[in-house]
Structure formats: C-alpha cells, structure tokens
Amino acid sequence: MNAANGAAVVVGVDGSPSALRAVRLAAATAARRGRALRVVHGFIWPLLRAPLGPAPGSPPGAGLREQATRLVDEAVAQAEAAQPGLRVTGEVIDGSASAVLVGESPTAALIVLGDRGLGGFAALMVGSVAVQVAAYAGCPVLVARGAERADGPVVVGVDGSAASQAAAEFAAEEAVARGVALRAVHAYRHPASEGPGDMQPLVYDEQKLRGTEHRVLDDAVAGLAGRWPGLRLERVLARRRPAAALTEAAGDAQLLVVGGTGHGELTGLLLGSVGHAVLHRADCPVAVVRAPA
DSSP states (O other): OOTTTTTEEEOOOOOOOHHHHHHHHHHHHHHHHOEEEEEEEEEEEGTTTTTSSSOTTOOOOOOOOHHHHHHHHHHHHHHHHHHHHHHEEEEEEOOOOOHHHHHHHHGEEEEEEESSSHHHHHHHHOHHHHHOOOOOOOEEEEEEEEEEEEOOOOOEEESSSHHHHHHHHHHHHHHHHHHHOOOEEEEEEOOOOTTTOOOOOOOOOHHHHHHHHHHHHHHHHHHHHHTTOOOOEEEEEEEEEEEHHHHHHHTTEEEEEEEOOOOOOOTOOOOOOHHHHHHOOOOOEEEEEOOOO
C-alpha cells in the first residue's frame, strides 16, 4: 500500500448492491490499517450535457446532482455504522467512474470497488470499470466479489516477477492484519523460458523441473516471515495453469492477491491474463497489485 502519511482507502460507489459490498469491505480494510476512508462517486452527467437540476414540478432534491450527493452520504453513513470511529469523508467528482478512481489512485493507499455496477451487461461477470481500474490505477486495487468470509487464508500467486513480489508483500501484510495464514501458490506447466526466442526442451527431467520450481516458490516468499512477525505461511506448488491453480487454492479464502503482470505476460497488457482471469473466476475478493514504477 501507499505508505504516504494520510493516504486514505478510497471506495467508489454508484448505488449498486456490488458497491455497497465494496463499502463494507473498504471500511473493514481501512479500520484494520488505521487509515481514513474516502467515498467517491464519478458523476458523468455534466460530460453528457444532461440537465442536472430537477425537472419542473419535481420535489426538492430530485436533480441528478442532489441524487448523487445523497448516494454518497448514504454510503458514508453505512461505512460509519459498520466501523464506528472510522474517519469517513465523501465527495461527488465530475467524470466517469473509471477515470475518477484512476485519478484518485496516485494519492490513495488502496482503491476498492465492486465487481459490477449499475448498467453493466448481465453476461459480464466483472464490469468494465473494475477491469479498467485494476489495469491503470497507481495503487493496489481491491475488487469486492465472490463470498464474504470471516475466516480462511489470504492467497497470493507468485512467479518470481517484480509484480508477484509486490503482491506477496501486500498479501503478507493483509494476512497478519487479519490474523490468518498466507497461502503462497506457484503454478507451472513447462520449463521456464530463459529469454526471448528461447526454445523449451521437448524432453526434460520432471523431478529436476519440480525442484527448480520449488526454489522459485521458496525464493518468492523468502524473508516475508522476517518482515511480518507472526506470519503463518503455507506453500502450494501446482503443475497447471496459474489462473486455475489460484482459483482452486482460493476456494476457502477471504482474499486472493495477484500481481498486475507476471512472467510470460505480453508487455502491452497492463492487466495480465492471470489477473484478468481470476477477476472473473475467483469466489472471493481479489486484490491486484502492480510493481512499483
């Protein structure tokens, strides 16, 4: 998380049930971290040149901006009720939801949002706003989805990349704050490529390969226990596709953490294929953590 003094947890709201889940999750996270919570709503109507005031004959407070303000006020009240004593503020900001949240991210400790908002296509398991914010935000992004569990481990995917190292640090901090185990998962299928154009061998020693991948897993979590006293660490090595291994390992988890991109990802993809897949498949909240620039 952004370690800047005063950095708040920011949650985006739009009045949808998914956003209300995000408010609860954000409030609990902010309370655990001793941070303030900032509730924001992206108010897009001025960009569309829509009339913002109430229609003639409408009761007071019926205008679009008044409705947006009321939506934020209600979310603030819910956060305060869920976590008494939490410092909560709210603001309506002109702009699209994704642009507003990405704009908040450089000074935020964490961005939290629901997996689907109002107006989403029913066939999409995760809305476009969640995917865009996870891809472009300048801080970790937490998407409220799946089951809300009070127990179960924090699960993190590791592959030796800088992004997975940042994810492991975030996940270790979350596991200690929640008082649960950290389950580190490393998935592999074939011998890793050592560089561009490198050809994978057609024949290789399976036992030697597994030993190599075990070392990748051990190296990825080395030092975490020292930096996070009290951390309980589980290691899982799986020979299968990373997204499938992670969603299975997180079947009983209260949080799944992945890096924004990892080894083997196309450099043009801001949100890696594994992160994209688990955002759609995981049955628990998912945090996407990018490596520091």
